[in-house]
Amino acid sequence: MGTTMLRKLTLTTLLVASTQVYAELKPGSVAIYSDGSVEKLVRIEDGWRLWESERKRLYSRSDLPVVPVLHYQKFPDRNQGYRQRVINGQPQLLLPFGEEESMGFDVQRISSSSGESVRRWDCKYVGKGSFTLRKKKLKTEKYECSRFAVKAKQADELKETVRLKYSPSLGLVVDRRSTRANGKKERVKLVRVLNPEKVTAKRIARTVYKLRTSK
Template structure:
């Protein structure tokens, strides 16, 4: 009886700790992009944007997108697979402050390797509307090897991830030329509130604030 109660308690704790964003929810970002959560999987989630492109994202937020399918031809996209390293060992999922890993990116016409190093930077905060939400903060660097010997930085990423929402809420990107981009979460609509009118009004407001 005690074992059964313990198991039930652990199940409740597990469920309550999962991301609260439901299937059918819509996320809107500072660049005007709109994404809808269409599926949750054991290793991540599937999102569809306003152009009907589908992105598969890992449950480890610092990993690049696992796959991308372009509409209307799903063959026009890419996939990533881990071929070296253990990114799942990075805190708070594991016990390491820094992890190195290698990905293989495949498209319909070619493939190539990507080398990454990601670091856990601790807890943080992010202001979403009138709320301040807790985040897990990460920084990642991707590099290539010049003549297979000397590493050269291709891009750096700093991001804030909300475990409660299951979303990256703030992403800063810098490429090898020093060009910077930032993308922030502006609004999340639950399935019952994600009407075309609300979405269009929010996107209109974002684009006219720039």
């Protein structure tokens, strides 16, 4: 078997294995975050998942944690929003899915309001870590990324730096710290996951209320 074919098979195996690890997160599951946002897992597809926010907005997210939102649709007009796709580079080669410690890739964004643009992402894998979710310690993979605006005949402009903790067992980014070019910092953490049979409006409202009153 050739080296190229063996590499492709290895990557495929790793991606499938990763999906199987967090197969317990079923459609109907709800994720609640430290900023009060709530998202429900609507559908699982090959390589991506569809989430719906409490405001009925839809987010298609890649199974690769460093890849930004693939498709964002507003409510009630689903034609409003944006699409994004990788047009250059191979983020799937980053550890632990592949064998590369760092990877740059370009993302094309087509927005219903602002038109077309290209963003450059430079990401590196920085090792394994952990994250505590409701007294349970989860193993994580850690990444650091920089996002640049790509402009014709100009140097790429740094827009944001991001640090991620990704839980393979959940298939979710559980901790995201970002710093904008203007110095504004933001951190969003996963605070609770509800399985479909545990999801109730009262339980979600109680969790969000506690988050907002504790600030």
